[in-house]
Amino acid sequence: MEEQTPPPNPLAIASVVLGALSCLTACFCCYGFPFNLIGLVLGVVAITQINADSTQGGKKLAQIGIGLSVFSVVMVIGLVVLSMFLGVGFGVLGAVLDNM
Secondary structure (H helix, E strand, C coil), X not given: CCCCCCCECHHHHHHHHHHHHXXXXXXXXXXXXXXXXXXXXXXXXXXXXXHHCCCCECHHHHXXXXXXXXXXXXXXXXXXXXXXXXXXXXXXXXXHHHCC
């Protein structure tokens, strides 16, 4: 008989869904918040539950959810820093062109 894989932890599935949603909404609205924070927390809780109970599966799902949530936060920080540099750069360029 084949060994059956345990059913995935529901929090791990929710973590993946929220992590993916946070990546999709990071550029369009609300910078992915609160999806990325909730996805990160759910992923960590899911891994803790899976490690404590061997009848639950979905550890890879939880890790993917955590990865997507962290990627979303890093992407948002990068977008904010980039917009700050572009804003300052265009402000300086405008000041230089006004003085010519």
